[in-house]
Amino acid sequence: MMPSLYSAATGMEAQQFKLDIISNNLANVDTNGYKRVRAEFNDLIYQYLKSAGIPVAQSSLYPTGLYYGLGVRKSATSRIFTLGNLIETGNALDLAIGGDGFFQIQLQDGSIAYTRDGAFKIDSSGQIVTSNGNILVPNIVIPSNAVSINVSQDGIVSAELPDGTIQNLGNITLVKFVNPAGLKSIGNNLFLATAASGDPIEGTPNQDGFGPIHQGYLEKSNVDVVKEMVNMITAQRAYEFNARAIQTADDMLRTVAGLRR
Amino acid sequence: MVRGIYTAAMGMLIDQEKLNSISNNLANVESVGYKKDVPVFKTYLMKGVYAMNKKGMAHPLWKVGKLEHAIIVDRVYFSMKQGDMVETDEKFDFAIDGEGFFTVMGKDGEILYTRAGNFKLDNDGYLRTNEGLKVLDDEGNPILWREDYTVDEEGWVHDGEGKRIFRFGIVGFDDPKGLEKVGYSLFRETERSGKPEKISKGRMKILRGYLESSNVQVFKEMISMINALRHFEISQRVIVTEDQLLDRAVNSVGGMRG
Numbered sequence: 001m002m003p004s005l006y007s008a009a010t011g012m013e014a015q016q017f018k019l020d021i022i023s024n025n026l027a028n029v030d031t032n033g034y035k036r037v038r039a040e041f042n043d044l045i046y047q048y049l050k051s052a053g054i055p056v057a058q059s060s061l062y063p064t065g066l067y068y069g070l071g072v073r074k075s076a077t078s079r080i081f082t083l084g085n086l087i088e089t090g091n092a093l094d095l096a097i098g099g100d101g102f103f104q105i106q107l108q109d110g111s112i113a114y115t116r117d118g119a120f121k122i123d124s125s126g127q128i129v130t131s132n133g134n135i136l137v138p139n140i141v142i143p144s145n146a147v148s149i150n151v152s153q154d155g156i157v158s159a160e161l162p163d164g165t166i167q168n169l170g171n172i173t174l175v176k177f178v179n180p181a182g183l184k185s186i187g188n189n190l191f192l193a194t195a196a197s198g199d200p201i202e203g204t205p206n207q208d209g210f211g212p213i214h215q216g217y218l219e220k221s222n223v224d225v226v227k228e229m230v231n232m233i234t235a236q237r238a239y240e241f242n243a244r245a246i247q248t249a250d251d252m253l254r255t256v257a258g259l260r261r
Numbered sequence: 262m263v264r265g266i267y268t269a270a271m272g273m274l275i276d277q278e279k280l281n282s283i284s285n286n287l288a289n290v291e292s293v294g295y296k297k298d299v300p301v302f303k304t305y306l307m308k309g310v311y312a313m314n315k316k317g318m319a320h321p322l323w324k325v326g327k328l329e330h331a332i333i334v335d336r337v338y339f340s341m342k343q344g345d346m347v348e349t350d351e352k353f354d355f356a357i358d359g360e361g362f363f364t365v366m367g368k369d370g371e372i373l374y375t376r377a378g379n380f381k382l383d384n385d386g387y388l389r390t391n392e393g394l395k396v397l398d399d400e401g402n403p404i405l406w407r408e409d410y411t412v413d414e415e416g417w418v419h420d421g422e423g424k425r426i427f428r429f430g431i432v433g434f435d436d437p438k439g440l441e442k443v444g445y446s447l448f449r450e451t452e453r454s455g456k457p458e459k460i461s462k463g464r465m466k467i468l469r470g471y472l473e474s475s476n477v478q479v480f481k482e483m484i485s486m487i488n489a490l491r492h493f494e495i496s497q498r499v500i501v502t503e504d505q506l507l508d509r510a511v512n513s514v515g516g517m518r519g
Contacts, residue, residue, distance in 0.1 A: 002277060004284035011288030017312045018291065038349075040379055040391060043285070045444035067337050068278070069285030072292055075391040075445070078381065118516055179382040198384035209408060220416065238290045241479050245284040248490050252277065255497045 003047070004249045010071030011242035014041050017074055018235045025223045026232075033117035033189050035079045036228075037148035044070040069103055081180045084222040087216060092149045093120040093128065096219040099211020101174030104137040105130055105190060106202075112137060114175060114200070117189035119218055128157075139195040140170045153212035174210050175200035221252055263507070264330065271331040271500040275302055276493040278334045283486050286477045294377030294446050295475035296339040297482075303335040320480065341437050344476040346468060353380045353388065355412070356473045357431060358467030362448065364430035364457070365394040366403065374457070376473055377446035382406055392445050398427040399459070416467045429467060432457035 021039045028034040046067045086096045095118035097103070102114035113134070119135060123129045126144055130134040142149060146159035146167075155172035177183060182196030193200055206212035282298040289295040308330065310324035346356050355378030357363070362374035373394070378389045380396055388396040388404040395403035398418075409421030416429035434440060439453030450457060 002280070004277075004280040007281070007284040007288050011284070011290070013286065014291065038351075041289070042377060042391065043289045043292050043295055043442075043444055046442045066334060067298075068281040069289070069298060069442070069444075071285060072288040073445075076381070078351075078379075080351055081347075083301070112460040178384055178386050181381055182384065196384055234291075237479070238287070241287045241290065241483065242284075243485060244483065245280070245287050248486050249280055251285070251490055252280065252493050255494050256273075259497060259500060 002249045002253065003070065005246055007044075007069060007071035008245035008249065010044065010073065010237055011245070014039075014072045014074060015235045015239035015242065019079060019232065019239075022228050022232050022235065023255065025228050026143045026225070027226075028221050028251065029225055031117075031189065031221050032119050033084065033115060034043065034218050035081050035084075035116070035221045036221070037077050037079050040076040040078060041072050042075040044073050046070070050203055078181050079183070079185070080222065082222050083211075084220045086217045087220055088216060089218050090216050091119075092151075093122065094216055094218045095120060095151060095172070095216035096212045096214045097174065097205070098214050099209075100176050101203075101205065102176065102180075102191070102200075103172070104175055106135045106137050106139075106189075108134070111192075112200075113186065113190040114194075115189045115191065116219055118213075133135065134190075136172070138170055138173060140172070142165065142169065151213055151215040152208045153214070155213050158242060170220045172205065172213060173202050174205050174213075175202050176210065177201070189248045264504075265503045266500050268329075269332050269496040269503070271305075271333065272496040273493055273500075274497070275332055275334060276489040279485060279489040281468075282337060283482050283489070286482050290477045290479060291408040292377075292446065292475050293379050293472050294344070294375060296341060296376070297443075297475070297477045298337050298339050300337045300398075301335045302332050303329045304329040305333045308452065316491045318376065336407055338438050339442060340476060342476045344474040346471045347474050348470060349472050350470050350472070351379075353378065353382060354378060354470055354472050355429075356471040357465050357482045358468055358471075359460075361433045361460045361465045362437075362457075363464075364397045364401075364432060365390055365447070366397055367394060367447075371449070372397070372457075373443060373447040373449055374440065375446050375448065379472055390446075390449075394447075397430040400427070401430065402427070404429070410467050412467055414466045414468075416465075417460065431460060431465065431467070433460040433464070434458070 018039045023036050025036045046069050102116055105113045105115055107113050119131055120128050122142055122158045126141045128140050131203060140157050143159055145162055147162055148160045150158050157169045159167050159169055161167055176197040182192035182194055184194050185191055201212045278300055282300045286297045308328045310325045310328050311319035312325055314320040348359060362376055363378060365373050367373045367376055383389050386406050388406050398404050411419050416431050418426050420426050435455035439451055440448040441451050443449050
């Protein structure tokens, strides 16, 4: 009936979507290695009325410049891979990447996923695993009699044995992607490679653009609560403004209906 | 007498047009690089009104004033006023502070222009818009990004050793308001806009890690919306009143009773 009804509705839908994204960011404010998501929007196509049916008294400079827009659409949700704050935990198997890179994790079905959450544990057979029990790749086994575990900035894992000898256990490697924003998030802080992200490029921590590994630290989420709250307020107001536009269109239609009594 | 009904009705149509633009602007309050629509109106069929001479004819020299029969939408243009520059810290967010547009390659090879610099890398390392369109350098080649690249304020891209590799394809137009809005934050060149030209030094700055937000000002839109609605209601009252007058004319004055 009136295009403004529909374009305002797209505006409400967009703001609702933005609020969903903000809620998820805020819910994950304390999730280790969580990367916040940003909703992006752009305008829909335009309907050009040309000159058909519209009387033009004088020749205009903009012969086809009569149009109206059809509203807004979601154009992308992009994950922002800025570094979260590093928090000291003192736990030997809490590892944080102080720059680019992902840990490689083997899922139950044998496929490889990627994570920045470095809160690792040791399972019953001494393997380094994530909180969900998925094994770190390359597989590293900690001897049961190890007194302490040391992880160097370039990923070398070693254990001190009761007799004072140092045993080298292997190297943790990292991967990076041409386009990390193209990774698919599967929950539990894990990402999968996609056609958009490109193939993983493996490397040694603290070299070739990879970040160093900091033992005893965890990377917190990069969600900025203040920014998210401000975004939430603007989203809510924008939602209300669009609702007002619908109400106004409705008022106009009611007024039209009142023409003939 | 009937003329008033038409004039008021055309006024109501105008208010609907206004609301269409306002709704689209409000819907795009969060769209990166969006330029707000502004409808422009003009009077239609303006007539001189002249006093009558003794013979009952309009005398060409005795002008009383003018009468405007109606108002119509002349055109809709968009305001090129710059939106706020918002810091995002994202590596592939770019904003143009000043004049100009980024050039991108449309789906069928057509060159399109945009102010929305929220670009992404694809798996081959090409810089693309959210719609998957490749971003072009100043020679019309797609931009292939390497990790060590940096961008200076003039849009030059340098490699790790500081050597100039290429420049972002940023162009300006004689009359940017003459561009045609395609949607999806894209603009198309028209006869009115003129040909794309390189922008002279100092008239724009490229900001990396920033985005240009929509230039819609919600308060202005809300005020225009209230104005449009009230005017719409008043015009409706005018029509109803004219209708009542006609009713009197037909049924009371023209009646054969008494």
